[in-house]
Amino acid sequence: ILNVEQSPQSLHVQEGDSTNFTCSFPSSNFYALHWYRWETAKSPEALFVMTLNGDEKKKGRISATLNTKEGYSYLYIKGSQPEDSATYLCAFGPNTGNQFYFGTGTSLTVIP
């Protein structure tokens, strides 16, 4: 079983603050890294699929970076809003097998 770690486990920020969290994954046999947002009582929603070292992707106020050589990805949220409150999951896809390995998620609460 491959180890995918996310930190912090939970985070409370004030509305308007910017925040970031980390996904760490094995630096060998990398194929793809996915980020998902999972709001309570809804389905996980894909945010980004990243495949290349140095990738930076952006969707509105959310952006992500990828370092495959050292095995980490950062997710940034600029000017957090209450609707950003959710659990953010990352999933590592190795270049062998068919599995995706998920982290345990970072639970973000944005306080109005």
Place this chain on the structure above:
Amino acid sequence: GAGVSQTPSNKVTEKGKYVELRCDPISGHTALYWYRQSLGQGPEFLIYFQGTGAADDSGLPNDRFFAVRPEGSVSTLKIQRTERGDSAVYLCASSLRLGERSSYEQYFGPGTRLTVT
């Protein structure tokens, strides 16, 4: 268009009973994944279908678990002789997937919460 749907949304069953969980993927998605999420954990891979065949069932925890996708669309996850440890949220996801590896995003259903009493 319609997203991934899963039924039932909640299932409570007694220890030892048989259960079936259904997943309706997005039309045209050839890849289908089943995951299990236990409390405090991330989703854990169970099985992957490419079309009708189970391309990888290495995540199924034991032979009480079985899944089918007979026509390459709807999939059913079957659990025999349920145990309390099977209690979890069972997630299904579908994806476009061409070739040996996929970088395509997965579209998840809302999950089925299974409780074994």
